């Protein structure tokens with residue numbers, strides 16, 4: 001009557017795909033252990049490693065997602081949860097999504113008729129929504145499906161796994177906190193038509209580049225003309241760090257989700273190591289310490 005599930009860190013947006021593109025990282029992740037209880041209650045027993053996360057079941061992403069899944073599937077037993085956070089809070093690496101996904105995947109393990117991956121994304125999304133104040137599945141979808149995903153629609157839930165060339169992701173997590181809710185709050189709700197056209201061209205070309213495994217097309221098309229300029233000043237030295245990454249050979253360097261972490265794509269492990277050092281050095285120049293991960297996808 002006890003089950004543990006692991007869910008990986010993810011990186012959302014990938015520059016050109018705000019709220020619709022994301023990828024799974026194999027660097028770190030969260031674990032949730034569920035133990036059945038017979039009083040029908042959902043209780044968070046313990047959260048390791050990270051402080052400041054809400055313990056109230058309807059405020060925590062993992063317990064809220066679990067609660068919604070139990071409600072919709074008419075599951076009447078309760079669960080005690082233990083959450084083991086491997087992903088730092090507010091890091092832009094999909095921590096709130098990973099806890100929610102691990103919870104619903106663990107519950108799925110108890111079911112004699114397990115639900116589909118699309119359904120798991122829907123349940124986890126309830127949790128994500130309370131954390132970020134928006135319905136975006138660009139972390140929960142790659143977390144459940146793996147690889148690089150495109151979300152065509154939330155209702156009905158349609159997730160497409162994209163092919164991709166051999167890529168190494170560098171994630172640099174500067175020790176700054178950016179809450180997704182506030183990073184979403186600063187975005188202008190409207191886009192000028194000309195920008196929309198230019199951005200659609202970049203997104204379309206980037207998807208072609210993934211399908212054709214064309215690194216040079218990917219390099220040219222990974223341009224975020226809309227979100228990056230609005231969020232850049234949330235991270236000290238953002239453009240300098242980006243430039244340092246590109247000068248060292250990164251294919252692209254952009255925000256990971258809503259930041260403050262940054263994501264760089266590289267075409268080899270050696271290059272990823274070089275880019276990591278350049279990005280860290282530039283953050284250090286600005287007096288900012290940072291953690292780093294290199295993850296193949």
Ligand code: HSE
Nearest residue numbers: 012019136180257258
């Ligand atoms: N697409 C979301 C955003 C991802 O950029 O606000 C948050 O991780």
